[in-house]
Amino acid sequence: MSQGYTLTWKSMRLPMPTDGSILTPACDPMTATMPIGREQIKLTDLFEITGKPGNTLTLINPPKLDHLGSQMAGGQLIIQGDAGDDLGSSMAYGIIHVTGNCGDRVGGPANDQPVGIGGGEIVVLGNAGDHAGLLMRRGLIAIAGTCGKLPGYRMFAGTLVLGKQTCPHTPGLEMQRGTLLYLDTETDLEIKGRFAAEGEFALPVVRLILKRLQELNFPLNAHWLNAKFKLFTGNQTELNKAEIWQRVICRD
Amino acid sequence: MSQLIGQLRRLTPQRKRMIDRPAVAERFDIGPADVQTQWKFFHIAWYYTHRIYDVRVEIFIKPSQSNSLRITIRTSFKWDWYYNGLPNMKYQNTIIENEFAEAFDMWACRLIVTAINEHWARVAATEATGYGASIIGCDAEVGVEQWLTGDQTPDGRPGVAILFFAFNANALAKAVQNRTEQSLLTCPTTAIYDGMPRATETDQSTRFPLGQNIRYFGDGFQKSKHLGGKRFWRIPVMDGECLIEETVGSQKAIAGGNLLICGKDQLTTLHAATAAVEAIAPLPNVITPFPGGIARSGSKVGSRYKNQIASTHDQYCPTLKNRTHSKVQPDITAIYEIIINGLTEKSITTAMQVGIETACQWNIAAITAGNYQGKLGKYQFHLHDVMGETP
Numbered sequence: 001m002s003q004g005y006t007l008t009w010k011s012m013r014l015p016m017p018t019d020g021s022i023l024t025p026a027c028d029p030m031t032a033t034m035p036i037g038r039e040q041i042k043l044t045d046l047f048e049i050t051g052k053p054g055n056t057l058t059l060i061n062p063p064k065l066d067h068l069g070s071q072m073a074g075g076q077l078i079i080q081g082d083a084g085d086d087l088g089s090s091m092a093y094g095i096i097h098v099t100g101n102c103g104d105r106v107g108g109p110a111n112d113q114p115v116g117i118g119g120g121e122i123v124v125l126g127n128a129g130d131h132a133g134l135l136m137r138r139g140l141i142a143i144a145g146t147c148g149k150l151p152g153y154r155m156f157a158g159t160l161v162l163g164k165q166t167c168p169h170t171p172g173l174e175m176q177r178g179t180l181l182y183l184d185t186e187t188d189l190e191i192k193g194r195f196a197a198e199g200e201f202a203l204p205v206v207r208l209i210l211k212r213l214q215e216l217n218f219p220l221n222a223h224w225l226n227a228k229f230k231l232f233t234g235n236q237t238e239l240n241k242a243e244i245w246q247r248v249i250c251r252d
Numbered sequence: 253m254s255q256l257i258g259q260l261r262r263l264t265p266q267r268k269r270m271i272d273r274p275a276v277a278e279r280f281d282i283g284p285a286d287v288q289t290q291w292k293f294f295h296i297a298w299y300y301t302h303r304i305y306d307v308r309v310e311i312f313i314k315p316s317q318s319n320s321l322r323i324t325i326r327t328s329f330k331w332d333w334y335y336n337g338l339p340n341m342k343y344q345n346t347i348i349e350n351e352f353a354e355a356f357d358m359w360a361c362r363l364i365v366t367a368i369n370e371h372w373a374r375v376a377a378t379e380a381t382g383y384g385a386s387i388i389g390c391d392a393e394v395g396v397e398q399w400l401t402g403d404q405t406p407d408g409r410p411g412v413a414i415l416f417f418a419f420n421a422n423a424l425a426k427a428v429q430n431r432t433e434q435s436l437l438t439c440p441t442t443a444i445y446d447g448m449p450r451a452t453e454t455d456q457s458t459r460f461p462l463g464q465n466i467r468y469f470g471d472g473f474q475k476s477k478h479l480g481g482k483r484f485w486r487i488p489v490m491d492g493e494c495l496i497e498e499t500v501g502s503q504k505a506i507a508g509g510n511l512l513i514c515g516k517d518q519l520t521t522l523h524a525a526t527a528a529v530e531a532i533a534p535l536p537n538v539i540t541p542f543p544g545g546i547a548r549s550g551s552k553v554g555s556r557y558k559n560q561i562a563s564t565h566d567q568y569c570p571t572l573k574n575r576t577h578s579k580v581q582p583d584i585t586a587i588y589e590i591i592i593n594g595l596t597e598k599s600i601t602t603a604m605q606v607g608i609e610t611a612c613q614w615n616i617a618a619i620t621a622g623n624y625q626g627k628l629g630k631y632q633f634h635l636h637d638v639m640g641e642t643p
Contacts, residue, residue: 119478121480138478139478140479158478159477159479177475179477201492203492203493203495204366204407204409204443204493204495205477205484205486205493205495207407207408207409208406208407208477208479208484208495209477209479210408211406211407211408212479212480215480225408241475
């Protein structure tokens with residue numbers, strides 16, 4: 001891993017949702033400031049900073065900052081803890097790795113952008129909120145835990161990998177193209193009338209996605225590489241070029 | 253005879269300059285009266301050292317056709333003497349001749365082809381490498397570089413790394429696309445990946461489209477998937493999808509490294525050559541593109557026939573020892589050539605060394621190498637250098 005700064009939160013309580021979009025691998029934490037309320041606070045006052053300039057920025061136990069990695073253009077952002085809403089919004093390149101949970105609209109659009117993530121990869125080892133992959137354009141979002149309502153809502157393209165689902169969620173609503181990949185076999189997909197089942201397949205493209213997830217330290221069982229996945233194609237109310245894959249329990 | 257030697261001694265520098273590089277052979281046949289029956293073979297050499305030209309003159313006398321002796325006089329300049337004039341080395345019981353393999357520039361690319369199991373990976377490799385022996389008549393020289401396990405492939409399935417060689421990047425791109433379309437797209441369960449992901453647009457390397465062109469076979473139903481900075485095209489086919497990477501890297505490479513395995517009987521020589529090819533097979537960055545890695549029809553450039561661009565290398569045909577300027581020793585009856593193409597000089601050198609060491613275990617008579625006297629290619633792999641014994 002290339003060198004970079006490590007920022008450890010100083011246990012300060014934040015009074016309100018805070019925009020953390022400044023925290024990307026490209027920022028210089030020694031001079032940068034972060035808006036808290038109406039004030040700009042220096043990062044050196046908020047974090048204990050160690051390390052040297054590099055491609056990686058590591059945040060340790062940060063509060064739930066919104067817009068982390070927003071419009072990120074490269075490098076690696078590692079969040080050891082939770083992230084707030086709009087994680088990696090409209091990011092273009094790079095990797096975001098969250099060991100905890102994240103809020104709504106992961107990989108969604110930034111405030112002034114019409115589309116969500118346009119490239120790069122977001123890995124969340126915990127749970128995600130609603131509207132994961134909202135208006136996603138390209139790239140990979142992988143959530144190991146559960147996610148909230150409407151994952152892949154109005155997705156243009158890209159790949160959204162979901163660990164499991166525990167609440168009614170209606171995946172791929174108004175989805176144009178792209179791939180939703182469910183690793184959980186039990187999730188009841190609410191796609192009736194929009195997506196149609198095509199059968200069970202073990203295609204290289206799914207294996208490629210899973211291999212890439214392994215490289216990104218996403219928790220996977222090795223035998224899932226050989227698993228079959230049920231394919232649903234749709235969205236019949238849209239372009240009919242999207243697809244949803246769901247893992248099938250191996251019978252052998 | 254003494255007159256002849258006297259004439260040679262009186263060679264002037266001007267005369268020496270007129271001698272063509274690298275060697276000129278003048279042949280005299282002496283009639284039955286001069287036959288010395290007890291002579292089997294006689295070789296004498298003089299070295300004339302001049303301020304500029306160091307000339308070596310050798311006289312070979314050996315029995316030729318019935319009731320005659322063949323006397324061959326060979327002259328050579330210092331550079332030729334340096335490489336060809338020094339004694340052959342011996343490795344185990346095999347003579348390693350003081351020759352060099354001549355190789356030339358080509359462009360190469362590597363495809364990683366995976367399939368559902370090893371059988372179909374082998375089928376895919378067999379199809380893709382077919383009719384890919386010599387660039388003289390084929391669109392590319394193609395061979396299996398390595399068999400890959402699931403841990404070594406992008407999608408975790410068994411696969412194969414195939415190297416393609418062609419004269420230039422455009423010809424290579426065309427050959428690879430044709431072979432992918434006709435041999436790999438059609439083969440069940442295959443997926444095709446770029447094996448040179450680091451190749452970029454430079455003087456030494458380039459990238460050309462593969463999936464980007466073949467995707468149109470999908471007739472509008474094709475999809476792409478962007479993962480880890482690479483784009484893959486998913487072409488719907490009757491057993492699911494064929495996955496092909498959008499672009500493929502290629503780089504400058506070398507073709508024409510070779511070994512000539514010379515033996516006293518055909519079967520032993522073939523076994524030795526086969527063993528050498530099997531020893532070379534696991535090495536990275538090289539292929540032996542000919543059938544089973546071996547060529548029996550070594551060729552020279554040109555022919556006595558107008559439309560023939562290449563013809564049999566008569567100097568190495570054991571049945572033509574007495575009809576041509578043969579380089580075949582009297583007791584040799586079979587010669588097999590192993591042609592080695594590689595991505596780097598070092599990889600070819602290593603492959604040649606491994607090939608020689610393995611072939612020598614079969615107690616064959618000699619190993620030499622084919623060349624065009626340095627006129628064709630810019631790379632020369634001297635056998636003695638390859639074996640770590642620089643003259």
